Amino acid sequence: MKEYFRNIYQAIATILIGMGVTLRHLFTRAVTIQYPHVKRELPSRSRQKLFVNMDDCIGCLQCARACPVDCITIENIKAGKDEDLGVTSNGQKKRMHVIKFDIDMAKCCYCADCVFPCPTECITMTPDYEFATYDRGDLLVHFSQYSAEEAEALRERDRKEKAALAAAKEAKLKAAAQAAEKKDKKDN
Amino acid sequence: MDATVAFFYDLIPALSNLPDWLSYTIIGAVLTVGAFLFIAVFALIGIWLERKISGHMQDRLGPMEVGGWHGWAQTIADTVKLLVKEDIIPEKADKFLFKFAPFIMFTASMAAFAALPWSARFIPANLNVGLLYILSVSSLVVIGILMGGWASNNKWSLYGAMRSAAQMISYEIPVALSLIVALLLTGSMDMQEIVRGQAGGIFNWNIFGYFPLLFIAFIIYFIASLAEVNRTPFDLPEAESELVAGFMTEYSGMRWAFFMLAEYANMFVVSAISTTVFLGGWQPIAPFLDFIPGPFWFLGKALFLVLIQMWLRWTLPRLRVDQLMYTTWKVLTPFSFALILLVSFIKVL
Numbered sequence: 001m002k003e004y005f006r007n008i009y010q011a012i013a014t015i016l017i018g019m020g021v022t023l024r025h026l027f028t029r030a031v032t033i034q035y036p037h038v039k040r041e042l043p044s045r046s047r048q049k050l051f052v053n054m055d056d057c058i059g060c061l062q063c064a065r066a067c068p069v070d071c072i073t074i075e076n077i078k079a080g081k082d083e084d085l086g087v088t089s090n091g092q093k094k095r096m097h098v099i100k101f102d103i104d105m106a107k108c109c110y111c112a113d114c115v116f117p118c119p120t121e122c123i124t125m126t127p128d129y130e131f132a133t134y135d136r137g138d139l140l141v142h143f144s145q146y147s148a149e150e151a152e153a154l155r156e157r158d159r160k161e162k163a164a165l166a167a168a169k170e171a172k173l174k175a176a177a178q179a180a181e182k183k184d185k186k187d188n
Numbered sequence: 189m190d191a192t193v194a195f196f197y198d199l200i201p202a203l204s205n206l207p208d209w210l211s212y213t214i215i216g217a218v219l220t221v222g223a224f225l226f227i228a229v230f231a232l233i234g235i236w237l238e239r240k241i242s243g244h245m246q247d248r249l250g251p252m253e254v255g256g257w258h259g260w261a262q263t264i265a266d267t268v269k270l271l272v273k274e275d276i277i278p279e280k281a282d283k284f285l286f287k288f289a290p291f292i293m294f295t296a297s298m299a300a301f302a303a304l305p306w307s308a309r310f311i312p313a314n315l316n317v318g319l320l321y322i323l324s325v326s327s328l329v330v331i332g333i334l335m336g337g338w339a340s341n342n343k344w345s346l347y348g349a350m351r352s353a354a355q356m357i358s359y360e361i362p363v364a365l366s367l368i369v370a371l372l373l374t375g376s377m378d379m380q381e382i383v384r385g386q387a388g389g390i391f392n393w394n395i396f397g398y399f400p401l402l403f404i405a406f407i408i409y410f411i412a413s414l415a416e417v418n419r420t421p422f423d424l425p426e427a428e429s430e431l432v433a434g435f436m437t438e439y440s441g442m443r444w445a446f447f448m449l450a451e452y453a454n455m456f457v458v459s460a461i462s463t464t465v466f467l468g469g470w471q472p473i474a475p476f477l478d479f480i481p482g483p484f485w486f487l488g489k490a491l492f493l494v495l496i497q498m499w500l501r502w503t504l505p506r507l508r509v510d511q512l513m514y515t516t517w518k519v520l521t522p523f524s525f526a527l528i529l530l531v532s533f534i535k536v537l
Contacts, residue, residue, distance in 0.1 A: 008519060015504065022245045022503045030249045 059096035293332025307482030348434020352425030383469030
């Protein structure tokens with residue numbers, strides 16, 4: 001009997017205590033924020049979207065090699081002997097036309113392994129995290145400053161140069177072979 | 189009905205020139221539409237309020253976007269969504285019962301509005317057994333729930349419906365008994381008579397009669413009525429986390445909305461009954477506040493009780509089935525019997 005009344009007393013008391021707690025929380029400030037309208041400032045070192053400062057990129061491919069998921073694709077064309085592409089902000093000479101620098105953010109695993117090897121500190125993680133797209137293909141970010149035509153022209157130039165080099169090499173080899181043959185005949 | 193008809197004749201004298209059958213039909217139709225509109229608006233505001241309260245009690249903000257100011261149009265947007273939603277009826281369901289269940293439940297809860305006293309002059313149907321009528325009509329709700337659960341042909345829905353039947357049948361006893369305690373005081377089942385007996389300020393209300401006996405009766409009625417309308421902590425028939433909304437699982441679109449409407453209408457009806465029987469109905473808190481019209485007091489008190497229902501919902505966890513049965517059969521029922529005995533004994537003395 002005592003147990004029975006104690007049960008009832010405890011039920012009422014604990015319900016009142018609980019109601020007090022919820023009443024107190026009814027008037028405390030909400031801990032949530034209205035996200036799209038109010039945003040929390042992320043720390044500057046937070047690892048979100050990748051950014052490449054192409055003015056500083058020397059096309060050394062170290063970031064592409066460091067990437068564990070192969071999300072960085074770089075295509076370089078060697079600069080000509082008389083071409084001057086300028087220097088980077090830390091004084092390195094730029095020797096390559098970086099005609100393609102694509103980062104597929106859909107593949108990126110945000111490890112920042114590409115950031116550390118960069119000799120000119122041009123590839124960085126930024127705190128920008130709002131880059132959702134309607135198509136997965138749109139997550140492929142193009143950083144190269146060369147337009148498609150310029151890149152194609154440079155590729156064409158490179159192809160011609162290589163072809164000329166190859167032709168020259170072949171001609172040289174041929175000449176050498178002919179010289180050797182002549183020598184052989186002479187010897188015989 | 190006579191008082192209501194006189195009220196309407198006073199309001200629009202042209203009505204009294206019409207033949208009786210026509211004016212009665214017009215008055216009835218207007219009252220029905222009025223009650224439906226009231227339920228709809230109350231549900232709109234109630235659901236929004238419930239979401240805001242639950243949000244703030246959990247240190248969140250609740251809906252904030254739709255309509256501008258604190259998301260006031262959220263439930264309107266939800267209603268539009270429900271209206272255009274596909275009405276899915278399961279293939280193996282009992283089609284007729286399935287379609288009919290929400291309407292039975294809604295009709296039962298709306299019928300109770302007929303006997304609520306809104307002010308000294310306005311009560312849709314002035315029955316001399318008003319309280320008995322409301323009690324009997326509101327127990328029809330369980331038939332709607334059972335029909336819905338059975339016709340869905342889903343074992344969880346049936347579980348929910350069976351739980352609801354067991355719960356409502358058990359809790360109707362303390363509901364009726366605790367109301368009898370108040371009826372001993374007023375000596376009438378006429379809703380207006382009950383309210384009139386509580387005139388003259390807050391300390392003449394039934395809740396303070398034979399203090400604290402009637403207060404305990406009020407608490408018992410409040411707890412039992414929570415179980416009657418399937419609110420937390422007695423929401424076992426719905427039990428979102430175990431039965432996935434119980435008898436409502438298979439419903440969608442407007443049929444589901446009617447269940448929801450009925451739930452909120454029931455919330456208001458039980459609050460209105462406790463307002464009428466225990467809190468003095470349309471009587472003001474103090475006699476000098478008489479100039480404020482009755483509906484304000486009636487609505488204010490009922491909404492206050494609705495708020496407490498919401499407050500409790502976001503405070504307490506759901507009871508187990510055995511705890512549910514323990515509460516009604518071993519605590520509420522014996523206590524209300526003891527109260528009846530005590531009050532009648534005191535009255536005889």
